[in-house]
Amino acid sequence: MPDDAAKRDSAVAGEDVEKQTSGQTLFLNEDVTSLAWQDLTVTVNDRTTQAPRNILDASSGIVRPGQMMALMGPSGSGKTTLLNTLAQRQTPTHGKVLINGAECPLATHRAVSSFVEQEDTLIGSLTVEETLKFAAKLSLPSTVSKTEAYSRASSLIAAFGLSEQRRTLIGTPIQKGISGGQKRRVSVATHLITGPRVLYLDEPTSGLDSTASFEVMSFIRDIAKRNNLIVIASIHQPSTKTLELFSKVTLLSKGKTCFYGGVSEVDQYFRGLGMEIPHLTNPSEHMLDLTNVDFGSEEAQTRLDIIFEGWKNSERPHDLANEIKALSSHQAQVTPVAARPPFFSQVLTLLRRAFIKSYRDLVCYWVRVAMYMGLAIMMGTVWLRLSPTQEHIQPFINAIFFGSAFLSFMAVAYVPAFLEDRAVFVKERANGLYGPTAFLVTNFLVGLPFLFLIAFLFSVVSYWLIDLRPDGGAFFTWIMWLFLDLIAAESLVVLVSSIFPNFVVALALVAFANGLWMSVGGFLVAMPVLNVFWKYVFHYIDYQAYVFQGMMVNEFKDRIYDCEVQNGQCFCMYQSALQKECKIEGRAVLDNYDYAPGREGKWVGILIGIIVVYRLLGWLVTYLKKT
Incomplete structure (x- = not known):
């Protein structure tokens, strides 16, 4: 631990030097002199009885x-409720x-x-440095230069002991990255890039x-x-060393205050209530034992009532109220902060x-690219070199349906990636x-080149192996339909995953929707x-239906197929103007489908309209949902 402390001091000292040499201040909180809360109460209706219940009851602090x-x-x-209320995430x-x-x-x-947040919602495929730099570009006002933004990121990397990383x-589920404690430090560092006051x-x-907790x-x-x-910070059960890092502690139970004051005062306060912390016992563990009544013990409830009464009758709440009152009589204005980067800059950075x-x-x-390439090879070899004959008309139709529908269906593979981005x-x-x-x-723009690449590579392999209409124009029209199909499918994923941001639920619903579209296409x-x-x-809102129709017309409108000849007689399964020549005009196939x-x-x-509606x-949904 001494070596670690020396490294931290060296890193922070290096940060101070960099701040001085750059002529800029890394953090800008000189105009915030206090954060206080007075008699904060949050009331909800009990789920069982529907009676009003305080999940936070008259909490105060400075x-x-x-x-x-x-x-x-x-x-x-009630500690999370108090934290969210202080942060104005809850009224x-x-x-x-x-x-x-x-x-x-x-x-x-x-x-x-x-x-x-409690969870480290970081982008696993970015480096530590990239994470901090993008945080700087997204959060700092446009008046801050690129050099200064990157300087802040470098300073924080050094200050948090992440220079070697x-x-x-x-790190992602299939790519090893930094440790859990280092991820926590990166999460905190990304929030300090703007120099917040609180x-x-x-x-x-x-x-x-416990070691990683103390380090963080x-x-x-x-x-x-x-x-x-x-x-x-809301914190559950810190070690003794970690608790000693804090200046003050607010202890809650059932939404009520059990103690507020300096960490060094905890032992003396509970000794005065006859609940002295035993020797060699973690103070936080002792405080939680005293205030936990989850198991319904009468002794525990009686002890908690004594704690509530002891706090109520002590001088501490009165002294705290006077201190907050004194703050209110000496109000100081907070300096306005420059606006975030403009919309266009945000989009470019994102x-x-x-x-x-x-x-x-x-x-x-x-x-998905690998999966679709495997599908293209499979299709190309299963429907290998079909010929323009009557017996291959139905296999051509089957190939068209299977290719378009399955590409659309496998857009479910995008669900986990979108949910990570959404988090x-x-x-x-x-x-x-x-x-x-x-x-x-x-999200829409970044997916376009990848979806086009998928449509192009899939078509290059499958189109010519199957021997669909051998025409350059028809080939690129086929790619266009697949491209639109993939965009629509991914737009559906975005919509469903936005409504139900749960991996299993979103996956099931997207799969069900695509199964429905296949059935009525x-x-x-x-x-x-x-x-x-x-x-x-x-049917008329089924994007797969329009893709299938377009591909069918692309294949059959200008192609002619040979009828079957048996014993010198011609048998044509579709009636057309070319029947006398023992041939089938492709448009006759389209007539059968009413295309x-x-x-x-x-x-x-x-x-395009369906895609726009999905995206809108x-x-x-994203605008209305805050979580």
């Missing part, structure tokens, strides 16, 4: 620059949050604070062992002290980040970096036969 506040308590105690039923003694609008809270990937941490040590919180404590940063992720992340598109967006949106429009425009049951309900309710050539432009327009609905 944190000043350079201090770290630990929010502690057993599960369901209190009663009470107020004060910055420099004054209530401030949401925009001010977002401008001076940043919220680090600078060019290491964060940092909220939701269970920052979740999933880490030590780095945060160093940053907070050296830069006068206010840190408020595009670059998304493109790097797309070509590095094997799961995002390359697994990052939800986190960054909550911190006010950008909105749903920038996210979904980027016009191949399995021809249009003249299709039941009117399915025809008028679902008329010349409508391709209309079908393309409808397909996806935007609407």
Whole structure:
């Protein structure tokens, strides 16, 4: 541990030197002198009885620059509710949050604070350095130069002891990356890039062992002290060493305050209640044991009532109320913060980040490319070298349907990649970096080259092996239909995954929807036969149907097939004007399906319309859903 501490001090010292030489300040929180909350209460209706119930009851406290506040308590105690309320992610039923003694609008809270989620929602295919640089470009105002933005990223990498991991990937399920503790540090560092005045941490040590937890919180404590940063963290059961890093602690149970004050005061306070912390016992473990009544013990409930009464009757709540009142009488204005980068700059930055992720992340598109190439080879060899004869007309139709429908169906492979992108967006949106429009425009644009590549490679292999209409124009028209098919399928994935951001549910619903589109598309049951309900309710909004129609017209409108000859007699399964020549005109096949050539432009327009509707609905859902 001494070596680690020396490295930290050296890194932070290096940060200070860099700040001085650059002439810029890494953190800009000199104008926030306090964060206080007074009588915060959050009331909900009980699910069983529907009676009002306080999940947070009259909580108060003050944190000043350079201090770290630990929010502690057993599960369901209200610490996460308090954290979310302080961060303005939840509206209190009663009470107020004060910055420099004054209530401030949401925009001010977002401008001076940043919220680090419990889960490390990082992009695994980016390096540590890239993660920090993109965070800088997305969050810093346009008045900050590119050089200064990158300088901040480098300073934070050094300050958090990540210099050796600078060019290491964060890590994906199939690509090894940095450790869990290092990921936590990267998550915190990305939120410090803008120099927030207040940092909220939701269970920052979740999933880490005691050594990694101490390491992470030590780095945060160093940053907070050296830069006068206010840190408020919900934390479950820290080790003794980790707890001692905090300046203050708020202990909750059943939403009520059990203790508020300095960490060094905990032992003396509970000794005064006759609940002294035993020798060699972790104080946080002892506090949780005292306040946990989940198992319904009468003794535990009696003990908790004594704790509640002891806090209520002590002088501490009165002293705290007077301190908050004094703050309110000396209000200080918070300096306005410059605006975020403009929309166009956000989109360009997101595009670059998304493109790097797309070509590095094997799961995002390359697994699909390999899968579709395997499908192309399989199709090309199963339907190998079909000839323009009557007996091969149905295999041609089957190949057209299978190719278009299966490509569309396998868009389900995009679900996990989109959900990862969405998780990052939800986190960054909550911190006010950008909105749903920038996210979904980027998502749409970055996918186009990859989807075109899939359509092109699939067609190069399968089209000529099957021996579909041997014409350059027909070949590129085929690619166009596949490209539109893939865009529509991916747009459906975006819509469904936005409504149900759960991997299993989204996967099942996308698969079901594609199965439905296959059933009513016009191949399995021809249009003249299709039941009117399915025809008028679902067929006309089925993007697969327009792709199949377009491919059918592309193949059959200008091709002629030989009829079967038996014992010198000609047998044609489709009636056409060429029957006397013992041939079948391809348009006769189209007539059987009720597909008329010349409508391709209309079908393309409808397909584009369906894509636009999917994307707009996806935007609407994303706009309305905050999580």
